[in-house]
Amino acid sequence: MLYSDKVMDHFNNPRNVGVLDDADGIGEVGNPVCGDVMRISIKVADDKIDDIRFQTLGCGAAIATSSIVTEMARGMSLEEAVSITKKQVADELGGLPPAKMHCSVLATDGLKKAVDDYLVSHGRDPIAAGTIAHDDPDFDPHAEEHDDACDIPEE
């Protein structure tokens, strides 16, 4: 499996790692198939992502996609941030192997949840609800891939 130089760079030197102690919104999401989890915390100013951090316990692609999403989202409006797609994430990284495309959904869903967490906690309507893949009970993160997509050996 070949990764782009940019994927390797973000895996080896992930940007914006950590938690914002005074976060305005927090999004947590887990992949039920591989067990990978990620958390995004955001600060919001003038309805834009003012600051952002992530923690990801997962595969290299999950870490790289989380890292690049924080760079993409910083400075975006909340509407723009929740509209980031897994394809945009993959393109920004110079591509992802097909078996790893699902990993980028972790990052985009985490960001959506953080934005909605901010809005709801401020008495406003969520804007990402209904578009968060991991909230769909029928969502299969590996639907487009082979069974061994996570490189986790079967018991």
Ligand code: FES
């Ligand atoms: S998110 Fe689980 S293998 Fe990448």
